[in-house]
Amino acid sequence: MSQRGPGGEPPYRRIAAQIRRRIELGELRPGDRVPSARQLTREHGIAIATATRVLALLRTEGWVLTRPGAGTVVAPGPAAPPRSRRGGDRAEPELSRERVVRTAIALADAGGLAAVSMRQIAAELDVATMSLYRHVRGRDELILAMADAALGDAPLPAGRPAGWRARLELLARAQWATYRRHRWLPHVISIARPQLIRHGMAHTEWALRATGGLRLDRQVRWHMAVTLIAYVRGIATNLEMRAQAEQDTGLTDDQWVDRQVGTFQQLMAAGGFATMATLTAEGDVELDLDSVFEFGLHRLLDGYAAQIAAAAGPTGGISPGR
Incomplete structure (x- = not known):
């Protein structure tokens, strides 16, 4: 090294x-x-x-x-x-928790979570590494603070659209947009052990409130909320890998696929992939992370609509989108 x-x-x-x-x-x-x-x-x-x-x-x-x-x-x-980081007429702002967190976010946005360490933050701010510990107790606390700040930078609107489906769709799209801005963030958010961070809890609160008044029991409402959040996060975990691959190779997804055509054809010719070969022969398919996100989100909410309609009963009078 x-x-x-x-x-x-x-x-x-x-x-x-x-x-x-x-x-x-x-x-x-x-x-x-x-x-x-x-x-x-x-x-x-x-x-x-x-x-x-x-x-x-x-x-x-x-x-x-x-x-x-x-x-x-x-x-x-x-x-x-x-x-220059030293000297000059303008004094550097005083070191604060906010500056530490924002610097860490900038590092992660540029190079992923691997680029975030207390030593690197200190080098960026031109301070002693130990001085950072007056504002955060360590990297684990820092990572949670970064996640909370990133979610807080794009708050959910105060006004809620009409209908449970529009509310859940708004939440999903807001999370997707945040993950696209901060590709490291889905690797921080945990579904198994949800972090107690204020702006993350606000997203869960929004999802739970969206299904209020629909004759659903608490088990179903919690599962709907967490499943939606987990779905968006799961697709978003691929964003950082895609960006890193593009930086390393200089190729877009489409350009990379074009270069794999020969290998793909060889595998098809070897047999065992009859369905893939048939569908490929029928024409190209627009398949990327955004299209997968859109398709899956609509199908997930379609499933919610069916369960909500069943809970309402034949005389419930609740529209699947309300």
């Missing part, structure tokens, strides 16, 4: 400076791909978390950007000079 350089410089800053120099010298030109996180781990003998910090720092400073289908590339035009 790489050690700190002269003056205690963290490895990720030293490696970022090397890439920055290559850009300044014109070795890497606008639009050129820069080494991926996995390439950096191989070339410099660093952990994947450190490699993601390299790219996150360059992205923050404006030297690179993530481009769908190309991975991380040199940004067009001259980048702004790096901002």
Whole structure:
């Protein structure tokens, strides 16, 4: 593993400076791909978390950007000079729990949960690592605070739409949108042992209230609420893997599938996949995470509607969508 350089410089800053120099010298030109996180781990003998910090720092400073289908590339035009962390006329804001949590979220958004450690947060804030423990007791508490803040950044609306189905659909779409912004978040949320975080509990409260007045017993209402939340989280766990694969390969999902056609055809020719071969021969299918989410959400709510209608009885007078 790489050690700190002269003056205690963290490895990720030293490696970022090397890439920055290559850009300044014109070795890497606008639009050129820069080494991926996995390439950096191989070339410099660093952990994947450190490699993601390299790219996150360059992205923050404006030297690179993530481009769908190309991975991380040199940004067009001259980048702004790096901002000094020490000195200058403007004093840094006082260290606070909010700053620690927000910095951790930024690290996770850029490089996943593996990029979040107390040492890396301290390096980002240019403070001593031990000073962070005055605001969070450790990484576990920090991760929960990150999840609570991420959910709190997109609060559910005060006004509720009419009908149980519209309310549950709104909740599911709000969670899906939050997971898309913070791809690490579904890996934090637990269904088996739900965390006691305020904004997470607000989502459960919303789901339970949506099925009020429908003649459903408490067992059914709890299961409906938790199953919906678990469904959205389950699909969302794939978002981070997809983004990492795109960054590492520089290929979109469609481009990757196109490159697998030859292997796919060989497997089909070997036999044993008659149904897949028949359906594939009928034409292409639009199948991605968003379409799977939409299809599954509607079918799940259709199932809820059937159970609600059965609970209402033949003379209940409750519409499946009310």
